[in-house]
Amino acid sequence: MTATFFHRFGAFVILVWLSVGLAACSGFIKGGDNRHNQPLSGGVVQGLRNMGSSPGEGMVVRIFKEESVLEVWKRTASGTYRLFKTYEICAYSGDLGPKIKEGDRQSPEGFYTVTPGLMHPKSNYYLAFNTGFPNKFDRAHGRTGSDLMVHGDCSSRGCYAMTDAGIAEIYALAREAFKGGNTSxxxxxxxxxxxxxxxxxxxxxxxxxxWKDIKEGYDLFELTRTPPTWDVCEGQYIFNPVTSGPLNxxxxxxxxxxxSALVAKQQADEASLASQASAIRKAAERKAAEEEAIRQRGAAVNNFFSGIGSMFGNPGQNPNISPVITGKPATLPTPATQRP
Incomplete structure (x- = not known):
């Protein structure tokens, strides 16, 4: 009975461990504090004012994996957005590329819409907001995953982890933007x-x-400094579509x-991409050719000295020649005075 108990207990522990590992960054609810209601610092409020914005204005968050940074952009009085602050990402899971399936420990890529319902004030990871993965594009491609967050605690299983101080400020900026009447x-x-x-x-x-698909949204934001609207059709993102409702x-x-500005930029980037990719490929080919030439020269030198060793009976240079050992002392040379 004891063995059965421990067997079942062990299976239970494994199931719990797997569920935690596959559930990305869900965490448990914890209470007893008011961290989600901490006000923005005076310095942040003044910084927003200096750039022509305010806590209640709209915001955009951009994440760049390779650079490990998160940017917060705020809408200004002109209607366009300006970069307010850049935060270092402590950790993210996986490699460059989108999330494909539950449990792959890959952090998502793409365009997402964060609403008040995706904010997690009592996250076990200090504070958090859900990315909204899988979105319409992800679902169209059969991608799966849950609880993909931006959170604190500097630890990631498919999420984007910030420092606690960083997520506290980002969370407060989002909270105030919602209070200002922004729905997302x-x-x-x-x-x-x-x-x-x-x-x-x-x-x-x-x-x-x-990447070329989502680059269009990136380019539009770079050109206009306003977040493009997005939808999905034909299995691809479409930006700023002229439509009266959601697309299939x-x-x-x-x-x-x-x-026209976007088309010009895309054409210039495509030409530059082709040129630079070709240059990188040729450089890689040259490097490979140089390494092969060095390898061949090294082999030729080794073969040369191996041949020299064979000519002089050096067994160390030719494994096919073995020394002759008779066990008898060598014959002493005859003194010159005794030679006939």
Missing amino acids: FQLQIFPFRMTAANLARHASSPHMDF ALGACPPSTPN
Whole structure:
């Protein structure tokens, strides 16, 4: 009976461990504090005022994996957004590229919409907000996952972990934006800054088509300094669509009016990407050729000295020649005076 008890207990522990590991960054509810209601510091409020904004104005959050940074942008009196502050990301899980399935410990990439219902004031990871993964695009591609957060505690299982001080300030900025009447804020998550040079460095990645898709949203924000609206059709993101309602994620995309500035930027970036990717590929080929030439020269030198050793009977240079050992002393040479 004791053995059965411990067997069942062990199985229970394993199940709990697996559920925690696969549940990303859900955490347990904890109470007893008021950390989610801590006011913004005077310095933050003054900083917003200096840039022509205020705590109640809209915000956009951008995350860049490779650079390990999170940016908070705030809407200004002009209606455009300005970068307010950049925060270091303590840790994120996985590699560059989107999250595919539950339990892959990969942090998501793409465009997400964070509403008040996705805020977690009592997260076990100090404070947190849910990214909203899987979104419409993720679901259209059968991607799965849950509880993908931006949170504190500097520990990640598929999430973006900040310092406690960092998430406290970001959380307060979001809270005040909601109080100001904003129903959501846009969360943009990229593998890196979407420049032609960075794309060229990763030109062989299997995620290139996906990255070029979300790059359009990145470019629009860079050009206009306003967050683009987004939807999904034909299995791809579509930005600033002219439509009266939600699109079918796998249906045909509606006709759109090209943004001339965006088209010009995309054409320039494509040309630069092709040129830089070609240069990187040629450099890699040259390096490989140089390394092969060095290897061949080394082999030739070794073969040369091996041949020299064989000519002079050096057994150490030719494994096919063995020394002759008779066990008899060598014959002494005859003195010169005794020679006939």
